[in-house]
Amino acid sequence: MGKRGSNTLLVSGEKGTGRAREKERESAHSRLAQAPVLEKRSSVRGGSMASSHGRSDVRFADWMASLPQSMHTIPLTNLAIPGSHDSFSFYIDEASPVGPEQPETVQNFVSVFGTVAKKLMRKWLATQTMNFNSQLEAGIRFFDLRISTKPRDPDNELFFAHGLFSATVREGLEQISNFLSAHAREVVFLDFNHFYGVQNLHHEKLVAMLKEVFGEKLCPVVFAQEVTLQYLWEKEYQVLVFYHHPMALEVPFLWPGQMMPSPWANTTDPEKLVQFLQASVTDRRRKGTFFVSQVVLTPKASTVMKGVASGLRETITERALPGMMQWIRSQRPGESGINIITADFVELGEFISAVITLNYHLDDDEDDAT
Structure with missing residues (x-):
């Protein structure tokens, strides 16, 4: 199975409707539940995890519930599902230490340049602008999650992290759960694919947290x-x-990672990415699993240096968007087709609606076959 995409800086190389009536957790009144939705084009800034600096103009809060009845019995492995890459990165805490997975070159860079270095890192590490609730309201159903502990943290707290730290895992999970309680026919995929500084006691804590939330x-x-x-x-x-x-392997509700293969192109070249994506879908050998197509370009150190002040979105994502959208719209879901598609800055280019719309081609294809 391939690695998930990485934007490392300067590195070489009660159930049903009953649940909806339950009393909301205290978190519903927290900073998470009160996330503002700001202008679509505004930049990623610091702030609380509640901050949502991007917006999708179209809402698909109940798109699964709205699918035609003919799709209700199709395996979810054969449907087209939009997802976000580094889903938590809409909030990056510049006051946090550098993540333990970062190499010595990055650690040294931050130790020398401090806050300035972290501001530059954020421009390249933040791949989303909408918070979890805004992503869910817009139609995102797959979340790419990376978990880390903080060095010398006496509370052994768990955080989302990639390069720099985001909010606590509990905050994010509670935001997702609140949405699901209000939308009883929507389903989400939580993909915990990287763990940094996480020991057995932390895994046990995370499992208990998932059960509780x-x-x-x-x-x-x-x-x-x-x-x-x-x-x-x-x-x-x-x-x-x-x-x-x-x-x-020890917990009944934890699906093994190999059930969610996610090949990673690791390229800055849009043409090479499309070739890789098409080859990966064509070569989708693991029948009976879910499958992720990462429509994600990964900057090299040289790319970062050339656009150091601009950031990932302006330097790479927006420029490559037309070609990426063309590839997505040309796809079909199915056992040998696409399944989950992830992207950076999911509000751009009608990405979410384009992926969801692919499901309606299933009925078209059946009509053509008859």
Whole structure:
């Protein structure tokens, strides 16, 4: 299985409707639940995790519930599902230390240049502008999650992190759970694929947290082909957790990471990315698993240096957007087609609506076949 995309800087190389009536957690009144939705084009800034600096003009808060009945019994492995890359990176805490996964070159860079270095890092590490709730309201259903501890943290708290730290994992999970309680027929995929400085006690803490936050929303592991919307609605499950660690073998609701392969192109070249994406879909050998197509370009150190003050969005993502959207619109979901598609800055280029619309070609293809 390929690695997830990385934007490392300066590195070489009660169930059902009953749940909706439950009393909301205290977090509903926290900074997370009160996230403002600001202008679509504004830049990524510091602030609380509640901050959502981007916006999708189209809302697909209930797009799964709205799919035609003919799609309710199709395995979710065969549907087109929009996802976000580094889903938590809309909030990056510049006051935090550098992540433990970062190489010595980055550690030294920050130790010398301090806050200035972290501001530059944020421009290249932030791949999203919408917070979890805004992403969900816009239609995102797959979340790419990386977990880290902070060095010398006596509380052993768990954070989302990539290069620099984001908010606590609990804050993010509670925001997602609140959305699901209000949208009982929507389903999310949580892909925990990187762990930094995480020991067994931290994994146990995270598993307990998932149970506490999501409870009976959690879907236990079954054959992937059994997982249809109809199946999930009948069981009143809404959350599939994929866990890229041996701990997955010990917990009934943790789906092994190999059930969510996600090949990574690791290129800054849009043409090479499209070639890689097409070859990966064509070569989708693991029948019976979910599958992620990362429509993501990864900057090299030289790319960062050339556009150091501009950042990822302006230097790479926006320029490559037309070609990326053309590839997405040319795809079809299915056992040998695309499944989950992830991107940076998911509000751009009608990405979310383009992916969701692919599902309606399933009916078109069946009509053509008859």
